[in-house]
Amino acid sequence: MSGTRSVPSEPPLDLYGKDRSDRTTRVLDFIAESRLRWTTFVNRKEPPARVDDRRLPLVVVERRVEAHDTDVISLLLTAADGRKLPQWRPGAHLDLELPSGRVRQYSLCGDPADRNAYRVAVRRIPDGGGGSLEVHDALKIGTPVTVRGPRNAFPFVLPGYGSSAARVHFVAGGIGITPILPMVRMAHRLGVDWTMVYAGRSRDTIPFLGEVESFGDRVTIRTDDEHGLPDARALLPGVGTDTSVYCCGPVVMTQVIADAVRDMPGVELYSERFSPPPVVDGTAFRVELARTGETIEIPADKSVLEEVLKVRPDSPYSCRQGFCRTCRVRVVSGAIDHRDTVLTAAERDAGDMLMCVSRCDGDRLVLDL
Ligand code: FES
Secondary structure (H helix, E strand, C coil), X not given: XXXXXXXXXXXXXXXXXXXXXXHHHHXXXXXXXXXXXXXXXXXXXXXXXXXXXXXXXXXXXXXXECCCCCCEEEEEEEECCCCCCCCCCCCEEEEEECCCCCEEEEEECCCCCCCCCEEEEEECCCCCCCHHHHHHHHCCCCCEEEEEEEEECXXXXXXXXXXXXXXXXXXXXXXXXXXXHHHHHHHHHCCCCEEEEEEECCHHHCCCHHHHHCCHHHEEEEEHHHHCCCCHHHHCCCCCCCEXXXXXXXXXXXXXXXXXXXXXXCEEEEEEECCCCCCCCCCCEEEEECCCCCEEEECCCCCHHHHHHHHCCCCCCCXXXXXXXXXXXXXXXXXXXXXXXXXXXXXHHCCEEECCCCEECCCEEEECC
């Protein structure tokens, strides 16, 4: 047994060498602590809203026709209270909440340096689910709208600033010009070596044609009615090593470019498309709607969302590519084959699924619909 005796610890002296049990010290301590608590309280800050949660009330202040066939309009949106808008970079998009409750995503195509307004452009698509028709028909000057974002799923990396490429080649198809246009402006302003192919059905259908042509011979305009459908060689003229390719347009075009770039060493490809990706390695299965007992067959090459929309046309959706989360649904039973990259582990554990991309790991899913 040790011979050491334990000694009750004494409270340490304060900074002035006084015993802490001293009455004056206790009063001063009390005042100092109260002041500290008050200062902490009045200076407290709310945690900043996540970009995903940030909802901004805006108002339409300008509508412009951007294509000769009048199927593309652009809207200029400013804050309802006149305040400055959150910053964004080329490639960013907004989630636009439409008066019907639909949510649709539109690329920002204006000037990132303008903190007073956002510009988006929308092509009228008669059989596209109603979002573009609502924008064209219901969003007039003075209409209030709410947006979320901006978010950027298609960031532009300048050569020399995170990209090892020495030059940039842009490829835009039709309304796919919207995220590309701010990139082109930035590349041009900063003296980057760049070229571009802009493709469309005809000159009448191509939005922002005047502005794009103002960049001169860096740009090649190709239209199907004059030149025929473009192949990889026509879309990637002169593209060699040390080039970043930024591409936005229809699925067929982005696929042609992806296939070609795969065999081009030293070429980096960044692309965004406006249509759902094709189903890869899908198998057929059945979906049951828990609340009605209806059964829907999902073919191997179709998404759950596509088939559910046939019986529930008002089911919410937006991107159809598995990143906006709008089509999220709770699965009551069945094994999910998750094919998105945005749901958290907790959401997956709770049985959430994105109907536009994810599938069944088996032959039957029961959805809480
Ligand atoms: S519609 Fe956007 S994640 Fe499904």
